[in-house]
Amino acid sequence: MSRFIIQRLLSSMVVIVIIITMSLWITRQAPSNPCLKEREANTCVCVKEHALDRPVFPLHVGSPLQEMKGCEFWQPASSMSVGPVTLIGLSDWGNTQFAIYMKTLMQGSLGKSMVTERTVLESLKSGLPYTVHLGTQALLLAMLIGIPAGLYAGLRQNTASDYSVMTVAMLGVSVPSFVLGPLLIMLFSLELGWFRAVGWESWSDSVLPTVTLGLYYAAYIARLTRGGMLEVIRKDYIRTARAKGLTEKLVVYRHALKGALLPVVSYLGPAFAALLTGSVVVEEIFNLPGVGTHFVRSALNRDYNMVLGTIILYSSLLVVLNLVVDILYTLLDPRVSYDK
Amino acid sequence: MVRDTKSNNRAVEAEIIEGTSLWKDAGQRLRKNRAAMAGLFIVGFMAVMALSYEVIAKYVTGFTLEEQHPYVVPKPPGARSVPATYYKLLEPSGALSFEAVDTNGDGMIEAREIQAAYRQMEFSTIDKNGDGVLDYEEYAAAPLAMKSPGEFVPKCEQWANIRRSMAPIRHPDIFKCDAGEAGTITIEQSGRLVDILSIGEARDLINRFDKSGDSMLDAGEYVGLPKPRTNLLGTDQLGRDLLTRMVYGARISLAVGLLATLVSFLIGVSWGATAGFVGGKVDNIMMRIVDIMYGLPFMFLVILLMVVFGQNIFLLFIALGAVQWLTMARIVRGQVISLKGQEFVEAARTIGVSNLSIIFKHLIPNALGPIIVYATLTVPAVMLEEAFLSFLGLGVQAPQTSWGALASEGRQLMEIAPWLIVFPGLALAVTLLSMNFLGDGLRDALDPQLRKD
Amino acid sequence: MFGPLSTIPRRAICLMLVAACAVSLGACKKSGGEAPAKGGEAAEFVAGSNATVFTFALSADPQTLDPAKMSGSPEGRIAFNLFEGLLMPGPTTEGLSKPEELVVPGVAESYEISEDGTVYTFKLRENAKWSNGELVVAEDFVRSWKRVLTPNFPGDYAQILWVIKGGEAYAKGSDDWDSVGVKAIDAHTLEVTLEHPTPYFPELVAFYTFFPTPAAAIEEHGDAWTRPGNIVTNGPYKLTSYKEQQEMMLDINEHYWDQENVALKRARVRIISDINAVVNAYRTGELHWSGAGLPVAQITGLLAHPDYFKEPMLGTYYYRVNVSDANSPLANPKVRQALALSIDRESLIDETLNGLYTKAESYVPPGMPGYETKTTTSYNVQKARELLSEAGFAEGKGFPRVSLLYNTDENHKLVAESVQDMWKRNLGLDVELVNKEWKTYLQDVSSVQYDIARAGWIGDYNDPMTFLDMFVTDNGNNNTGWSHAEYDQLIASAQAESDTQKRIEMLQEAEKILMEEGPVIPIYYYTNNMLVSRFVEGFKQHNRDIHLLKYLKLPGLAQ
Numbered sequence A: 001m002s003r004f005i006i007q008r009l010l011s012s013m014v015v016i017v018i019i020i021t022m023s024l025w026i027t028r029q030a031p032s033n034p035c036l037k038e039r040e041a042n043t044c045v046c047v048k049e050h051a052l053d054r055p056v057f058p059l060h061v062g063s064p065l066q067e068m069k070g071c072e073f074w075q076p077a078s079s080m081s082v083g084p085v086t087l088i089g090l091s092d093w094g095n096t097q098f099a100i101y102m103k104t105l106m107q108g109s110l111g112k113s114m115v116t117e118r119t120v121l122e123s124l125k126s127g128l129p130y131t132v133h134l135g136t137q138a139l140l141l142a143m144l145i146g147i148p149a150g151l152y153a154g155l156r157q158n159t160a161s162d163y164s165v166m167t168v169a170m171l172g173v174s175v176p177s178f179v180l181g182p183l184l185i186m187l188f189s190l191e192l193g194w195f196r197a198v199g200w201e202s203w204s205d206s207v208l209p210t211v212t213l214g215l216y217y218a219a220y221i222a223r224l225t226r227g228g229m230l231e232v233i234r235k236d237y238i239r240t241a242r243a244k245g246l247t248e249k250l251v252v253y254r255h256a257l258k259g260a261l262l263p264v265v266s267y268l269g270p271a272f273a274a275l276l277t278g279s280v281v282v283e284e285i286f287n288l289p290g291v292g293t294h295f296v297r298s299a300l301n302r303d304y305n306m307v308l309g310t311i312i313l314y315s316s317l318l319v320v321l322n323l324v325v326d327i328l329y330t331l332l333d334p335r336v337s338y339d340k
Numbered sequence B: 001m002v003r004d005t006k007s008n009n010r011a012v013e014a015e016i017i018e019g020t021s022l023w024k025d026a027g028q029r030l031r032k033n034r035a036a037m038a039g040l041f042i043v044g045f046m047a048v049m050a051l052s053y054e055v056i057a058k059y060v061t062g063f064t065l066e067e068q069h070p071y072v073v074p075k076p077p078g079a080r081s082v083p084a085t086y087y088k089l090l091e092p093s094g095a096l097s098f099e100a101v102d103t104n105g106d107g108m109i110e111a112r113e114i115q116a117a118y119r120q121m122e123f124s125t126i127d128k129n130g131d132g133v134l135d136y137e138e139y140a141a142a143p144l145a146m147k148s149p150g151e152f153v154p155k156c157e158q159w160a161n162i163r164r165s166m167a168p169i170r171h172p173d174i175f176k177c178d179a180g181e182a183g184t185i186t187i188e189q190s191g192r193l194v195d196i197l198s199i200g201e202a203r204d205l206i207n208r209f210d211k212s213g214d215s216m217l218d219a220g221e222y223v224g225l226p227k228p229r230t231n232l233l234g235t236d237q238l239g240r241d242l243l244t245r246m247v248y249g250a251r252i253s254l255a256v257g258l259l260a261t262l263v264s265f266l267i268g269v270s271w272g273a274t275a276g277f278v279g280g281k282v283d284n285i286m287m288r289i290v291d292i293m294y295g296l297p298f299m300f301l302v303i304l305l306m307v308v309f310g311q312n313i314f315l316l317f318i319a320l321g322a323v324q325w326l327t328m329a330r331i332v333r334g335q336v337i338s339l340k341g342q343e344f345v346e347a348a349r350t351i352g353v354s355n356l357s358i359i360f361k362h363l364i365p366n367a368l369g370p371i372i373v374y375a376t377l378t379v380p381a382v383m384l385e386e387a388f389l390s391f392l393g394l395g396v397q398a399p400q401t402s403w404g405a406l407a408s409e410g411r412q413l414m415e416i417a418p419w420l421i422v423f424p425g426l427a428l429a430v431t432l433l434s435m436n437f438l439g440d441g442l443r444d445a446l447d448p449q450l451r452k453d
Numbered sequence C: 001m002f003g004p005l006s007t008i009p010r011r012a013i014c015l016m017l018v019a020a021c022a023v024s025l026g027a028c029k030k031s032g033g034e035a036p037a038k039g040g041e042a043a044e045f046v047a048g049s050n051a052t053v054f055t056f057a058l059s060a061d062p063q064t065l066d067p068a069k070m071s072g073s074p075e076g077r078i079a080f081n082l083f084e085g086l087l088m089p090g091p092t093t094e095g096l097s098k099p100e101e102l103v104v105p106g107v108a109e110s111y112e113i114s115e116d117g118t119v120y121t122f123k124l125r126e127n128a129k130w131s132n133g134e135l136v137v138a139e140d141f142v143r144s145w146k147r148v149l150t151p152n153f154p155g156d157y158a159q160i161l162w163v164i165k166g167g168e169a170y171a172k173g174s175d176d177w178d179s180v181g182v183k184a185i186d187a188h189t190l191e192v193t194l195e196h197p198t199p200y201f202p203e204l205v206a207f208y209t210f211f212p213t214p215a216a217a218i219e220e221h222g223d224a225w226t227r228p229g230n231i232v233t234n235g236p237y238k239l240t241s242y243k244e245q246q247e248m249m250l251d252i253n254e255h256y257w258d259q260e261n262v263a264l265k266r267a268r269v270r271i272i273s274d275i276n277a278v279v280n281a282y283r284t285g286e287l288h289w290s291g292a293g294l295p296v297a298q299i300t301g302l303l304a305h306p307d308y309f310k311e312p313m314l315g316t317y318y319y320r321v322n323v324s325d326a327n328s329p330l331a332n333p334k335v336r337q338a339l340a341l342s343i344d345r346e347s348l349i350d351e352t353l354n355g356l357y358t359k360a361e362s363y364v365p366p367g368m369p370g371y372e373t374k375t376t377t378s379y380n381v382q383k384a385r386e387l388l389s390e391a392g393f394a395e396g397k398g399f400p401r402v403s404l405l406y407n408t409d410e411n412h413k414l415v416a417e418s419v420q421d422m423w424k425r426n427l428g429l430d431v432e433l434v435n436k437e438w439k440t441y442l443q444d445v446s447s448v449q450y451d452i453a454r455a456g457w458i459g460d461y462n463d464p465m466t467f468l469d470m471f472v473t474d475n476g477n478n479n480t481g482w483s484h485a486e487y488d489q490l491i492a493s494a495q496a497e498s499d500t501q502k503r504i505e506m507l508q509e510a511e512k513i514l515m516e517e518g519p520v521i522p523i524y525y526y527t528n529n530m531l532v533s534r535f536v537e538g539f540k541q542h543n544r545d546i547h548l549l550k551y552l553k554l555p556g557l558a559q
Helices: A002-029 A043-049 A090-095 A097-106 A120-155 A160-174 A177-191 A203-233 A236-243 A248-260 A262-278 A280-286 A291-301 A304-332 B002-032 B034-051 B053-061 B111-126 B136-141 B156-162 B172-178 B188-194 B199-209 B242-278 B280-295 B298-309 B313-340 B343-350 B355-391 B403-412 B419-446 C003-031 C073-082 C138-149 C158-163 C167-171 C201-205 C215-226 C275-283 C296-302 C333-341 C345-352 C381-390 C410-427 C438-446 C465-471 C485-496 C500-517
Strands: A059-061 A065-068 A071-076 A085-087 B079-081 B229-231 C054-058 C087-089 C103-105 C108-113 C119-124 C182-186 C189-193 C237-243 C247-252 C266-271 C308-321 C402-407 C431-436 C452-458 C520-531
Touching: A002 A097, A002 A304, A002 B280, A043 A071, A090 A097, A120 A160, A120 A203, A120 A248, A120 A262, A120 A280, A120 A291, A120 A304, A160 A203, A160 B355, A160 B419, A177 A203, A177 A280, A177 B355, A177 B403, A177 B419, A177 C275, A203 A248, A203 A262, A203 A280, A203 B355, A203 B419, A236 A248, A248 A262, A262 A304, A262 B313, A280 A291, A280 C275, A291 A304, A291 C438, A304 B280, B002 B034, B002 B419, B034 B053, B034 B242, B034 B419, B053 B242, B111 B136, B111 B188, B111 B199, B136 B172, B156 B172, B172 B188, B199 C345, B242 B280, B242 B313, B242 B355, B242 B403, B242 B419, B280 B313, B313 B355, B343 B355, B355 B403, B355 B419, B403 B419, C054 C073, C054 C275, C073 C237, C073 C247, C087 C201, C103 C108, C103 C201, C119 C201, C138 C158, C138 C167, C138 C182, C138 C189, C138 C215, C158 C167, C158 C201, C275 C296, C296 C410, C296 C520, C308 C333, C333 C381, C333 C410, C333 C500, C333 C520, C345 C410, C345 C520, C381 C410, C402 C410, C402 C438, C410 C431, C410 C452, C431 C438, C438 C452, C452 C520, C465 C485, C465 C500, C485 C500, C500 C520
Parallel strands: C054 C266, C402 C431, C402 C452
Antiparallel strands: A059 A085, A065 A071, B079 B229, C087 C103, C108 C119, C119 C189, C182 C189, C237 C247, C247 C266, C308 C452, C308 C520
């Protein structure tokens, strides 16, 4: 098992380097750049300051490079079009944006934001606690609602209670968060005055965002649990357990539950990752200071460093979460083994 | 023990039936599932609506997708507008005779006079008891009367300043501000309550019938006025009929959901099953690729694709589906890993069935339950994603629209025009619910182990 | 291990049902029937009832707090309260007859202008101090301005200092500071020599790019000098804390020369980017001032609000036309005229935009003391059709499908859809709407890759020059490819002219050319719609949306 974990962690490092490389390239392909403003500004200075006037990689693939006023700018003129391959020259390796970024990374920094005056690390540090808090709470709420609802419905397949429980659960996935959130605000903040409508200063401020975000995933989890339960309840080992004369409760909770939760477990990793960025809409509606807002805003602002920083954070979390999911998988289902 | 034997017998019987008609059997089971059939019916109904937008616009709503009636907007459900494309002319007699409409008697009908004629028409409709004035009941029941704002109602002097810009508020105090001494409201006092036609629309109307090019209608050119029609679900900020737009939106939303899901289904199932079945290095590499894709900045991908593919919405959502397959692949892989150790796969392998055949004939059908559950969840997910993109301005291009785009537009107005978010939201929710029940039914019907239990 | 779970399902289902009911209740309440009339009888709405200090919303995190580098309105709103220039914007721009009345003394007590209008001598007050207690002296301004004029200084508005004699040459690398027209005569006297007579110079001096920056703090902390703890300011307030995406606290600068007369000793700045969230926060009593403009979509619900506040803005919303492609019909001024004449601005504004804005029949907005526009482009379909057929496209036949570019925004979309409809109806032209996110839109506009594009321009000072000089050939903000020798000539002579009346006439002439042959289709003049507590005193209309906290009073607020 430990060998498996070490192997996974090593390959994960490779994965993250690949992600960085790809993201670096993709961000530079998007039209426009971080320095462009509504009024003519000193764009060239900004380009030079952030070393954007250098090639991204020594090997440049793409159409002719676009020139900015007074600057040599290495972004392709028309994005993504496949053009000739030019070798910038190996002597320039150390001058490429990639090399510069990797050097910064080696020093434990994610660079400076290209739009604000803060470092990427600072911004992520200030946002992450809120996003993780919100995500964890929402996921807990989702499991607390989704798993019992799914089990309950799964054990009573095709009965009225199955339908009604699932119908209610499905409302979460049927109502977009940008509809649900404002509705909750309207009811609980504006009409009843129980919660504040905007911001995050105390725990009570996290209630409405958690519900808005959590209900969506609760529906997913309820579905997966129900499906898993239906699947597993007819398996041979359950029949054997029943045949042994175990009580229905014991059969369900000792034996069936583990199997029924397998699809849920494999969903939890991506679900948590999705919660982190998927909370964008919720963060926007409730004006929460999380990472999701940073991500979208920096993508729209072409704040390359911020985007890359967020992606690195996000990918690292994801890799770890997926690893945890795989380990949980082996614990829940002894037939799955990674040591051969 | 007795029980066990029985079920074994059943299993044997089942094996024989399966050999002949798995899908026919599944169809029968599906038909028995009422919830699933109801879902199928609703999804089908929505699909038919989506396909017949042109017919519905012409014969049911009377408005087109882009047609704007921008006066006292957004109009609540039940309000009336004057259609510009599909209309029926009212006879030029009585209150609509040439002389009656030409109020200043100069022998020409001008835009202002047409507007006044419609005001009169609307006033008579609202004035239920026909006494020529409105009492508070009639006033409050008028479709254009505005919901009273929450925490305050303007004072009379304040109201006098803003009554030009908005419809009257449904509140006794405001009614008193406008009403005369008799406690009733005349047509002159009713302000925007009876405005159903803007001066711009009136000009267009004249231009439509004007042959001489003088922007006025003479007795010869005047053939009556188009009959106002009801906006069954109200209108948006530009006075466009919501029902018509929702019917059109259904087209985009459903197409996007189904197309993207199909794409994700095809890629995800093949990818996940292969990885799970082959295992080892191949699995490792394939799943690392999935991991990399997961870590990719989705937002950037979409922005890039928008640039590359331009405004072609379908290509974009095929790309969306290509993002969605990741989870599908993981789920299929998980299922396949736990299935492939089972006896029936071992058995198939011993009798020399090829790997491809094992994957597609044995593993995937047995893993179909969770796959279908996930696929039915992908449809709403994609529809929501499309809404999210519209929310960010990267979705459907105006004036085209989708349910998601309609709901996200409605969000901004939900305080004063709740219908704009409720109806598209409801359409979305009902359709998604139906799809889920349909998916459930399919799941049950396709599950070979479930038969006759 | 799953034992305790057995009790959960029922409880969880209850929870779930409660949540679902709550949601559907909310929906029902709003969708169905008439809500019980509260209004008049209910307790009167008081803004900020849940706030302990004066609180207002800011629409985004300031990109920088360095006044020398900044541009944009959230940055400006903070800078005007943290820093103080030689002169400062007055409380209002309404009802003024002369441009000089726009500003009030700041660090400078008084100033004198030379006969020819090119030399300004400012007398600095002797009690003006930084927040660390040090005196603000003339040398501070010299150093600050020199910093902005340093070649390649990353300041968005650096070019605005080119009005100073020799400023442009120095910024372009002449390395000859002595010939730049800024001299500290003594600690409290500053002499500024300008390139041309610039009647709006007092207002420029009251703009943040001209504000002094603390040289010592910049030396010590580099770019981090704007952080709380490092930052040294000379305005009425100092920055005590800043939480990204959340809030800033502004506290009175006890060394400020006029601090006894500042009523608000503390202010809380809430950073709220979503305008709907701002309105919600206002309605729940967390704000005294919405800070940013209200969403058009919600305006009918807020027009009746007792705290509704409207002010005209020095800004024009217009469509710019790409004239650089000689093969495009848009290169023909007649076509552009036809497009401009066929927009029914009155119905667009009254009916679609709820009367929020003022229709624009020319490019330079009204309300500048001393200038009046002499051109009008009114709605005239007949003439528009004639012009279009003169250009060879009778009834729109043969006219290629052109695109109308706008950046993603509900308001721009509303306008674009209406205009598209009007061009179709009135001229028979098919226009395709292209909606792009902000940065892509900027790229397309700045590289002139569009047919017609939405644009907005907010004036930097109360003089038509801020609107007109941008359309000079090859100006960095022209972005249309338009070039007109006579226009360029008029702008250049107006810049050199010291006679006010002659100068105004030249500008009026230039505007006429711009409207008749230029690449501009005006739509409306901006107004600013906000919510401001009606109990706040001293909040007056300002056409550049500058509202200094030092002018405000809020009686009854616990400080």
